[in-house]
Amino acid sequence: MSVLTRPVERAAAPAPPAPSQRRRLNRGYGFVIGALAPALVLHLIFIVSPYAQAFYLSLTDWNGVAGKANFVGFDNFARLAGDSLFLDAIKNNLLLLLLMPAATIGIGLFLATMIQRGGANGRSGVKGARFYEIVFFFPQMLSVAIVAVLWGFAYNPNNGLINGVLRAIGLDGLARSWLAEPGLALFAVMAVMIWSGVGFYMVLFSAAIDAIPKEIFEAALIDGSTGWTTFRRITLPLLRDNVQVAFVYLGMVALDAFALVQIMTVGPGGPDGSTEVMGLSLYRTAFEYGKFGYASAMGVALFFGTLVFALVALRGNKNRTELA
Incomplete structure (x- = not known):
């Protein structure tokens, strides 16, 4: 049988992880998420939020004191x-x-x-x-x-x-x-x-x-x-x-x-x-x-x-x- 007519052998599908391995993976993901979540929350509050506020205020005529800021666009x-x-x-x-x-x-x-x-x-x-x-x-x-x-x-x-x-x-x-x-x-x-x-x-x-x-x-x-x-x-x-x-x-x-x-x-x-x-x-x-x-x-x-x-x-x- 020539190489061109030989049937292609399909690679065997990888075996699904064992239940114990899946539990270890889930615990690992949970640990990573738990470790990163506080830092991510602090980053959103103290870094991303001030930037977002500055972008919004740049489109207003706010005078820096309590009061309504009128939207003026660009x-x-x-x-x-x-x-x-x-x-x-x-x-x-x-x-x-x-x-x-x-x-x-x-x-x-x-x-x-x-x-x-x-x-x-x-x-x-x-x-x-x-x-x-x-x-x-x-x-x-x-x-x-x-x-x-x-x-x-x-x-x-x-x-x-x-x-x-x-x-x-x-x-x-x-x-x-x-x-x-x-x-x-x-x-x-x-x-x-x-x-x-x-x-x-x-x-x-x-x-x-x-x-x-x-x-x-x-x-x-x-x-x-x-x-x-x-x-x-x-x-x-x-x-x-x-x-x-x-x-x-x-x-x-x-x-x-x-x-x-x-x-x-x-x-x-x-x-x-x-x-x-x-x-x-x-x-x-x-x-x-x-x-x-x-x-x-x-x-x-x-x-x-x-x-x-x-x-x-x-x-x-x-x-x-x-x-x-």
Whole structure:
């Protein structure tokens, strides 16, 4: 009988589970459901419910106090398109998004590479690498409010540390009112964001480099690879996932930036709206002007902007991985 005319043998149907096995499976499902149910309920109450309320309030003119909220549809979102101050806030957030994550990741990668050349994989490099890790990580132990206050003193145009050092070394012409000049204020805040965040990502990248097998670096060294070529061809590709995570988190920080701007800048948000960010516009609209419906629309816009950014960043990395 040929293969083509041979009757096809059907696979035997799997035997149904025994009653004792079914009872064990049911007990297992019951345990899992019982363990997840409290967390799911808390998530719905404290996470999903506030989001749903914000989405609803963005379609009303609620003033934040007890009373009826009139449904206005998408009028609040239409107002956002013509709100010049909010549009300036979007531009400032986009500038932060363009520069701050790239600078933080770049400096963090550089410092991590220099530190890991100090013996973790058998290469010569900087002495006292662990001490430098502690020093650069130190800002992570300070709250955002403390960081903002300290740097506010440092930026003081009269007796601040930065201008004091410039005057002491004879560079009086470089002294500035760092937070009072429209062209400098946002970059001064951005410098603080980079300073406060670079230590964490340096430690993150340092741990990731430390996990790379040293045999890979030894093989590259034997092949005559230079330090820059090794970093570009080996270290950076193997850190792609870590860089992606860092970029997403730093992008979310750049799209917020509320606390530093609120504490450090004049106005706050000044001068002339040069440091206005979306989070600050939302806060002022809600708690100073009492327009909670309009502020909720700002929050919804910020939410979807952050969501789109995260999806694009994650999708872009996935496409690069598939091409590789």
